[in-house]
Amino acid sequence: MASRNWTLVTEFLFSVFPRPHEGSLYFFVPLLLVYVFIVAGNLAIFLAVQRDAALHTPMYFFISVLSFLEVCYTTTTIPKMLASLAGGHRGISLAGCLLQMYFFHSLGISxxxxxxxxxxxxxxxxxxxxxxxxxxxxxxCAQLTAGSCLCGFLLVLPEIAWMATLPFCGSNRIQQIFCDFTPLLRLACADTSLVVIVDAVHAAEILASFLVIALSYARIIVVILRMPSAEGRHRAFSTCTAHLAVFLLFFGSVAVMYLRFSATYSVFWDVVTAVAFVILAPFLNPIIYSLRNQDMKDAIRRVFCSQPR
Incomplete structure (x- = not known):
């Protein structure tokens, strides 16, 4: 009889979203505008790099890849958030929840x-x-990009496959703005002690990338400070500050969310942290890489604002 009860929970509800009569439209409109900006801004960067020969360098190639991934990354979560805010139906099926987790984390790792x-x-x-x-x-560059995507889409598979075998019963309310490992595991009617392994895998992924990036930029800063030309130092720093800003925002919020192990936060702070890397980081990406970069601004003008002859 208990095993039959497990099959009853086939849909989960995002309980943190307000209902229409609770003012959900006050959140829907800003989120919609943010999503449109994220998609339009990152696609503009991607297309500008692809179509402007002046930007066919490794640095801009990686920026274009990052912009494309940002569009896919936000599309796995924000449209469902908008639907929950607009229609009042805040449900998602178990299969949909697992798929959202898979693509969200795969793209995030990539x-x-x-x-x-x-x-x-x-x-x-x-x-x-x-x-x-x-x-x-x-x-x-092509090999590193392919390896990044392959790494992202393979590393998450064992975790999703394991979670797909878990039974769910009782409460079906997810206290988060998207499907994620910890909120879903709290609803499982089985031993989830393997979550420690999941946390360890996330920690290893984050720390490995963090160490490589931190060591690279530590060496870069040392070399820049030794440059005799003040103009050369300024140009080198301006190139790296944009990358550092994206790095600190993305990895900082991800570390707070996934490197806490047994530590628990209130639902409010969990949601705030999720907003930082689900919405804020992709929103700032086109601002950091276009508004602060004259070459990118010129390329976007040439691609999108050129007058036909």
Whole structure:
């Protein structure tokens, strides 16, 4: 009889979203505008890099890949959030929940790997400028990108496959704005002690990328400070600050969410942290990489604002 009860929970509800009569439209409209900006801004960067020959360099190639991943990354979660806020139906099926988790985390890990590749690219460009053209080749860039996506989409598979075998009964309310490992595991009617392994895997992924990026930029800063030209130091720092800003925002919020192990936060702070890396980081990406970059702004104007002859 108990095993039959497990099959009853086939849909989960996002309990943190307000209902229409509770003012959900006050959240729907800003979120919709943010999502449109994220998609339009990141696609503009992606298309500008692809179509403007002046931006066919490894650095802008990785920026375009990151922008494309940001569009896919936000599309796994924000449209469902908008639907929950607009229609009042806040449910998602178990299969839909598992798929959302899979693509969200796969794309997130892929982004982390691409940010790591960008740090390595800047390290070689600044610390070994004479060897840069022979080391960072278009073939290497393509291999790093393919490896980043392969890593992301393979690492999450065992966790999703394990969660797909768990029975769910009792409460079906997810206290988060999207399907995630910890909120869903709290609803499982089985031993979930393996979550420690899941936490360890997340920690290893995050720490590995963090260490590579931190060590790369530590070496970069040392080399920049030794440059005799003030103009050269300024240009090198301006190139790296955008990458560091995205790195700190993305990895900082992800670390707070996934490197806490047994520590627990209130639902409010869980949601605030999720908003930081689900919405805020992708929102700031086109601002950081276009509004602060004259080459990117010029390329976007040439691609989208050029007058036909």
């Amino acid at each position: 982004e982390g790997c691409v940010l790591t590749a960008m740090a390595i690219d800047r390290y070689v460009a600044i610390c070994h400028p004479l060897r840069y053209p022979t080391i960072v080749t278009p073939r290497l």
